[in-house]
Amino acid sequence: MREDAVDIGPMRRIIEVEPVTLPVPEELPEPERVPEAEPAEPSG
Amino acid sequence: MLQTGIEPELARLLEPIVAWRTWTLGRSRLAERPLLLPIAGPGSPWVPREPARASCRRRGVHGGVVPGARCRCGLHATDELEPLRRAREPTVLGRVALWGRVIEHEHGYRAEYGYPQRLRLICPLCFWRWGAAPPNPCAAVLVGRGGRVRALCHPHRELAERSGMGARRILPAAAVEEALLSAYAVDPLR
Numbered sequence: 001m002r003e004d005a006v007d008i009g010p011m012r013r014i015i016e017v018e019p020v021t022l023p024v025p026e027e028l029p030e031p032e033r034v035p036e037a038e039p040a041e042p043s044g
Numbered sequence: 045m046l047q048t049g050i051e052p053e054l055a056r057l058l059e060p061i062v063a064w065r066t067w068t069l070g071r072s073r074l075a076e077r078p079l080l081l082p083i084a085g086p087g088s089p090w091v092p093r094e095p096a097r098a099s100c101r102r103r104g105v106h107g108g109v110v111p112g113a114r115c116r117c118g119l120h121a122t123d124e125l126e127p128l129r130r131a132r133e134p135t136v137l138g139r140v141a142l143w144g145r146v147i148e149h150e151h152g153y154r155a156e157y158g159y160p161q162r163l164r165l166i167c168p169l170c171f172w173r174w175g176a177a178p179p180n181p182c183a184a185v186l187v188g189r190g191g192r193v194r195a196l197c198h199p200h201r202e203l204a205e206r207s208g209m210g211a212r213r214i215l216p217a218a219a220v221e222e223a224l225l226s227a228y229a230v231d232p233l234r
Contacts, residue, residue, distance in 0.1 A: 014145065016145060
């Protein structure tokens with residue numbers, strides 16, 4: 001199956017590329033949820 | 045092994061290969077989250093913030109690995125711009141990182157995984173004529189009556205209008221490009 005319509009010529013060699021870090025940006029972190037304040041315990 | 049019986053040289057790299065590639069855009073959510081689509085073939089969209097992975101209906105024929113040495117499958121990219129200028133109408137030009145199993149060809153690559161690194165909208169008529177340094181920036185993104193998405197510079201948009209090329213929807217190119225860069229979290233190609 002041809003994925004693109006560009007002629008890239010004859011094959012030269014096979015390369016295994018194992019990048020140390022993946023070149024894909026990480027999903028943006030969810031905004032941190034601030035826990036609701038505990039109700040103050042009655043004093044006295 | 046190749047059909048010739050010659051065992052191809054196997055090389056190993058620790059950094060992704062970076063090459064040129066063109067895409068078109070899906071017509072939905074163009075202003076919010078544009079999706080890169082392969083220009084030819086039944087390829088799937090390149091999902092933002094996920095590696096694109098090559099697939100092949102004939103993977104069983106080539107031992108379950110993609111891309112197959114004797115197949116045409118894999119995510120295609122070129123080492124020079126020139127072959128892309130002869131391709132079908134592109135909407136986006138970019139530098140793409142390739143990794144996993146990569147088949148190197150004389151003028152480019154077929155890869156198992158890919159992710160764009162830099163992107164830019166291109167006017168296909170300018171790209172065909174001037175390559176990556178056109179005299180005018182893209183002015184508008186047009187969704188044609190058949191659903192095809194084109195980015196055009198101002199002079200070529202006027203030419204398209206004079207030629208009766210109707211558009212179902214027109215968006216400012218700057219807004220679409222900004223949404224594209226933001227969706228894929230990549231830098232602009234300058």
